[in-house]
Amino acid sequence: xxxxxxxxxxxxxxxxxxxxxxxxxxxxxxxxxxxxxxxxxxxxxxxxxxxxxxxxxxxxxxxxxxxxxxxxxxxxxxxxxxxxxxxxxxxxxxxxxxxxxxxxxxxxxxxxxxxxxxxxxxxxxxxxxxxxxxxxxxxxxxxxxxxxxxxxxxxxxxxxxxxxxxxxxxxxxxxxxxxxxxxxxxxxxxxxxxxxxxxxxxxxxxxxxxxxxxxxxxxxxxxxxxxxxxxxxxxxxxxxxxxxxxxxxxxxxxxxxxxxxxxxxxxxxxxxxxxxxxxxxxxxxxxxxxxxxxxxxxxxxxxxxxxxxxxxxxxxxxxxxxxxxxxxxxxxxxxxxxxxxxxxxxxxxxxxxxxxxxxxxxxxxxxxxxxxxxxxxxxxxxxxxxxxxxxxxxxxxxxxxxxxxxxxxxxxxxxxxxxxxxxxxxxxxxxxxxxxxxxxxxxxxxxxxxxxxxxxx
Numbered sequence: 001x002x003x004x005x006x007x008x009x010x011x012x013x014x015x016x017x018x019x020x021x022x023x024x025x026x027x028x029x030x031x032x033x034x035x036x037x038x039x040x041x042x043x044x045x046x047x048x049x050x051x052x053x054x055x056x057x058x059x060x061x062x063x064x065x066x067x068x069x070x071x072x073x074x075x076x077x078x079x080x081x082x083x084x085x086x087x088x089x090x091x092x093x094x095x096x097x098x099x100x101x102x103x104x105x106x107x108x109x110x111x112x113x114x115x116x117x118x119x120x121x122x123x124x125x126x127x128x129x130x131x132x133x134x135x136x137x138x139x140x141x142x143x144x145x146x147x148x149x150x151x152x153x154x155x156x157x158x159x160x161x162x163x164x165x166x167x168x169x170x171x172x173x174x175x176x177x178x179x180x181x182x183x184x185x186x187x188x189x190x191x192x193x194x195x196x197x198x199x200x201x202x203x204x205x206x207x208x209x210x211x212x213x214x215x216x217x218x219x220x221x222x223x224x225x226x227x228x229x230x231x232x233x234x235x236x237x238x239x240x241x242x243x244x245x246x247x248x249x250x251x252x253x254x255x256x257x258x259x260x261x262x263x264x265x266x267x268x269x270x271x272x273x274x275x276x277x278x279x280x281x282x283x284x285x286x287x288x289x290x291x292x293x294x295x296x297x298x299x300x301x302x303x304x305x306x307x308x309x310x311x312x313x314x315x316x317x318x319x320x321x322x323x324x325x326x327x328x329x330x331x332x333x334x335x336x337x338x339x340x341x342x343x344x345x346x347x348x349x350x351x352x353x354x355x356x357x358x359x360x361x362x363x364x365x366x367x368x369x370x371x372x373x374x375x376x377x378x379x380x381x382x383x384x385x386x387x388x389x390x391x392x393x394x395x396x397x398x399x400x401x402x403x404x405x406x407x408x409x410x411x412x413x414x415x416x417x418x419x420x421x422x423x424x425x426x427x428x429x430x431x432x433x434x435x436x437x438x439x440x441x442x443x444x445x446x447x448x449x450x451x452x453x454x455x456x457x
Contacts, residue, residue, distance in 0.1 A: 076127065099125065
């Protein structure tokens with residue numbers, strides 16, 4: 001006789017922190033660390049613009065560098081979420097990794113800017129889908145009591161990609177005299193590392209028992225959950241406590257559920273949170289080297305300054321991992337956005353190299369605290385299991401929509417009399433608008449179990 005429930009949620013939530021959780025964290029984090037086609041966007045754009053002149057200042061083709069990639073991410077998140085909710089977490093990770101790896105290799109071999117733009121589109125599609133399933137899927141494996149901390153740790157490792165890949169770009173620049181070869185190597189390195197990540201996922205990453213139970217595949221869920229429990233008991237040398245909670249109903253929700261009832265509010269909030277993240281993060285990541293060049297710094301100096309500023313990314317996420325489960329989600333989001341607005345205005349007024357490095361470091365610290373909060377914790381945890389990737393994917397897609405058009409505004413402002421200072425003011429305005437949205441529409445999810453979060457009707 002088939003079981004109706006394996007009580008997966010209660011069994012996962014009562015697990016102590018263990019080597020199994022560390023393994024899941026490291027596999028997920030490594031996959032995030034090495035998929036850096038987004039992280040090298042600014043460095044590659046800088047070379048194409050200032051060294052080999054595939055791009056020209058102020059041109060629509062230049063503005064489309066970020067827009068093309070973001071369009072791919074939009075569609076990747078939009079279709080990747082529902083596909084992931086249908087085929088499972090493990091299969092969808094491997095599928096999106098394969099798409100992303102092929103696109104990075106294709107980008108490295110591109111003979112001209114137009115072929116490269118095609119592969120940038122596919123890179124964005126693969127990564128947009130991959131980020132949804134890695135971040136949102138991971139929340140199903142960890143207990144609600146410290147889900148924010150585990151997710152923040154994942155983001156902490158993953159976001160070392162930005163300073164690491166810019167550091168590698170700087171190293172390649174010192175070893176490879178030809179800029180025409182430089183940027184191609186920057187695409188090849190993460191493609192090889194991502195293949196290694198796929199091997200770890202195949203060997204070490206089980207299918208989510210929560211997802212299996214939500215699909216009615218209760219016996220498979222129970223079998224995987226039992227293996228997890230045995231592994232943890234063997235590593236700790238202690239028998240796990242008995243589950244005393246009654247099984248909670250696991251609901252099958254259609255995609256349309258995202259647009260009605262309680263989930264509609266979460267869809268709106270999730271979209272707003274990620275609109276703020278994408279416009280602010282990707283503006284700095286893709287435009288910082290070019291903005292510094294426009295202020296009179298050489299290509300090598302601007303890459304050097306950008307690299308050190310981006311060390312604020314892991315520092316900010318490390319701080320976020322320490323406080324994520326101690327501060328209510330709404331309060332944390334609003335506070336970080338207000339800080340961003342203030343620091344954006346201050347940074348735009350700096351004129352010396354030292355001051356700019358310090359201010360961009362501080363600004364990146366706060367921005368990446370928010371990136372961790374938004375992409376790794378708050379938005380992924382809002383959804384019931386059967387619609388987790390769909391909800392997170394749709395919010396990610398909406399977050400990308402604004403970023404398709406925003407680079408055109410950034411291009412216009414950067415080319416105006418306001419210059420780089422105007423771009424920093426734009427960042428501040430966006431931060432304030434999103435803070436108001438979270439303040440009035442935000443929902444509180446800190447500490448709740450996945451099953452309680454999924455009880456939306």
